[in-house]
Amino acid sequence: MSTAFLPCGVYHENYPQDHAWWQTRFVRGKMTLLFLVLFVGFPLFAGPYSISVCNQIGYTILGALGVQLLIGYCGQITLGHAAFLAVGAYTSTLLVLEFPWPKFLTDWGLAYPISIIAAAVVAGLWSVLFGLPSAKVKGFYLILTTMAAQFITVDFILTQYVSQIGGRGQAFSLPPGTIKIGPWVIDNERKVYFMMLVLVVLCVIGLSNLLRSRVGRAWVAIRDNDISAEVMGINIVKYKLLAFFVAGFVGGIAGAFWISNLAAISPEHFPWFWSLWLVGVILIGGVGSMHGTIFGSMFMVVVMELLQIAVIPLADIYPKLLLDFLFIKEAAFGLAICAFLIFEPNGLAYRWWQIKNYFNLWPFSY
């Protein structure tokens, strides 16, 4: 999706202007206000519940960014992204808990930040491993290999082997105080929120910039037509594997971030359902759009929370309903995907684009 039309009377005179992030004064003001609200206003006034909902949204955004990159920009359909989140989360946990850190690093609280980067790299490499078949197959067959990635990684390697390290059995518990960045111990929702915000902003900016570079354009060319992309001189295998690496990298960051919010980590946090959920998020938000990732995450998390709020009063009448909420959630998610694909195939981002254009072009909409 291209950028929105400019308002009447605004012209660009050179290339940097044309490609600036925030092109008009209005947009600049709007975005500054948004950042102020996100960084100052919201955490100042919101209660712990809304902050935790925001953390979930942030986690979903971080996870869905990689899926968006692979599906929306490179055309490589993946249904196993939770595996890479899991790899990131486990790498980070293992490094924090088991690695013999030098004393000064733990004193300065650098263990966790370093482990995030390591987790991202490991998850990226793991993702490349399962992206290798993409050099040879595409479409449905690629879907199957990514599914295999999910089952092999989470249900087999993590459950059977990694979970046994240190004799802990099924779950790694993260004692309070282990997750520490510099002098700050990440121990409540508010601190997780700030960390989430920084990571989301960094990842979104980094990925958006990558997407308008040579690399990103190569990805889009591969998505649109891989044969003509090759004719234009793009090394398809290299760029596809790079896409898998970057997607796994962001996924690793997401996984490593999420352990700060958990008291214990086990393979059940990364089921196949979660992979499909992430794909559903970008479909509902809009494929091939950064806005879409964010809108989709917000929409799905908020709708599910609202559903939960709606179910609780009914639970007095039908107590079974509360137990069955998980199933209602699943069915609602499935129905939402179907409905969006049938009735709104361009996703929420397309509506947003239309609304922006309407106001930009008003009152002369032609």
Added chain:
Amino acid sequence: MELFFMTLTTGIMVGGIYALVALGWVLIYKCSGVLNLAMGELTLIGAYVSLSFYSMGIPFLLSLLFSLIIGFILGVLTERIFLDRLIGEPILSVIMVTVGLSFFFKGIVELIWGTDTRVFTPPVFPLEPIHIGPLIIGQVYLWSFVAAIILLCLFMAFFQYTRWGLAMQATADDEMAALSLGVSARFVYATAWAIAFMAAGVGGTLLGNINGLNISVGYLGLLVLPAVVLGGLNSVPGAIMGGIIIGVLQNLAGAYLDRYFPGGVKEVAPFAFMAIFLLFKPYGLWGWERIERV
């Protein structure tokens, strides 16, 4: 050696059930080009429906028949409501609609029947194993295999000798030519979904007889994916062979590899095998090779 033959026979018999479900999958793909990821849930629905009828005291064959009828109706409805509107949409949309359907069905099944394991009581098949020479086979396996083979033959006969079956074959072969000869594509799509629902339902019922019925039977239904990839996506004999091979492979892996990789190797082996197989022979054993270099 005895262990080998035991696992081999068990594998072939379970594979017969997979073949039945895989047949339904390939049918949908051949006729309408839809890659269906909801196959596991289709097996669940059929299995639970026949279990409910059976628990009401209706004889097994009759409840199987009822579940076939309900499967037929559900299949036609699903195609009409969801898939019919997506003809000509990109592959991702169609696949994700089937994923959405799988969640929807799974949620509904769990809402209605819960997540506890249920068994067919009283047992449909006698519990005593049969001795064939040195081999000992559970009667459940044997009869399930026989039932699966009978149904496979019935479906094959349907395709070969009836007017509807021939119409479906024609559509699968060349849709444009079939349309110009007066075959109704919408009718064929609906029939394909109905048959897939029916085949999956029978497969699920048989699988539920073996180990009891819970949500994980849906996972067994997902094993059709390695099966059809192995056989080639658009080949009916390939699907049947693929189903049997996957059944054998799964049981052999469970019997021999479990020592070295303790835990769930039986569940993962088909998928791992498929991922490696795809690297060498991406179009399966009998699939159409489209010459297309990436």
